[in-house]
Amino acid sequence: MENVDRTIEEAITKFQIVMLYLNKEIVEIVKETGLSNLLSREQIEAMRIIKTEGKVTINELAQLQNIFKTAASKRITKLEEMGYVQRAHSDNKRIKLITLSDEGEMFLKKATAVMTEAVKERLGDKFTTEEVHNFVDQLTKIDNAFKENK
Structure with missing residues (x-):
């Protein structure tokens, strides 16, 4: 159980850091694509x-x-x-x-289409389609787990 706790702690830390970077990137994408002129x-x-x-x-x-x-x-x-x-x-x-x-x-x-293209350009070919699907599936499981515990 201790190993699982450490892994969850690591996941939380990495997720928070990645979200900070992702939000920063989204701000840049919004500026670059001209969306910030609108919203x-x-x-x-x-x-x-x-x-x-x-x-x-x-x-x-x-x-x-x-x-x-x-x-x-x-x-x-x-x-x-x-x-x-x-x-x-x-x-x-x-x-x-x-x-x-x-x-x-x-x-x-x-806006979503523009941002999707910009994110795809930034990620390049670092992820396969299957990896992206698996990531979305994992996020959905996490989302559902939190919603169940409300």
Whole structure:
């Protein structure tokens, strides 16, 4: 068990470091591709969260992005002004749910394609298709394990 603990500790450390580098690279990609002239990395991240979750509240978005509710609200207001998201009342009418608009879906699809190409260029031929699939599968397992323990 001790060996597993050490391996998990190493995985956590490497993951945190890789995520720092990856976020830095994404900022560079967003700048290089001209996407930063349109939206910030954080705004694109918010749109990606909304796309993944289907619909979110401001509170949920703030928690997922690890920011204050006021910052999430400002972010959503800007995206709403640009026509990329829309607010709708939930069933109980008190809570507003944020969803992507059709325009937001199209923008995110284009942004994702641009970022995917840029990441592929940076990675080159260091990974096979099978390795990428295995990596995604492992991330999915980790994601599911954390969701089960909520």
